[in-house]
Amino acid sequence: GAVVSQHPSWVICKSGTSVKIECRSLDFQATTMFWYRQFPKQSLMLMATSNEGSKATYEQGVEKDKFLINHASLTLSTLTVTSAHPEDSSFYICSAGGLGGGINEQFFGPGTRLTVL
């Protein structure tokens, strides 16, 4: 149980284009989903927290107009990197949490490697 998928697993795009990453909880409903980015040899950096049906809460320094997050259902959240630039190249990971019933863990997807040329 508690399986989270991400699509695509990797993407290469040209500078200026937009990229959408999907995060799905496959066997449970998640009231809260989290988006992280991770640079090589560094730990996870939380970008935003999204609750189903409401606007995402972004961490300080994360541009909400650049990283659009939609959490339309209890099993799907999307991250759109708009007008991507080479500095946006990173490993993006989503997680699902807030399962309730005393389950406080976050369960992570496999990650999406974004390379912007």
Place this chain on the structure above:
Amino acid sequence: EDQVTQSPEALRLQEGESSSLNCSYTVSGLRGLFWYRQDPGKGPEFLFTLYSAGEEKEKERLKATLTKKESFLHITAPKPEDSATYLCAVQGLDSNYQLIWGAGTKLIIKP
């Protein structure tokens, strides 16, 4: 300020050589402390949740313990496949299930 510090940054062991990883934390009200394993190019894999001082959990060659200030991840007779980065995180009582992460310990087990 809530904070998590992991040590050492990296640890190289021979296969079968037992050791421990440390996670020191400060948090205003602990909901839970979590251990994850992360392999290169993959998302973190959940290992354990610890809720209160004195609690211990085991899974195969791994055993996690918790005190009021730190947690240890003990690795007994490790194998090369245990090589990974081990991440520790805490969740505060007033958080929206958000986690405060340590920087991780990179464990390398040599055959």
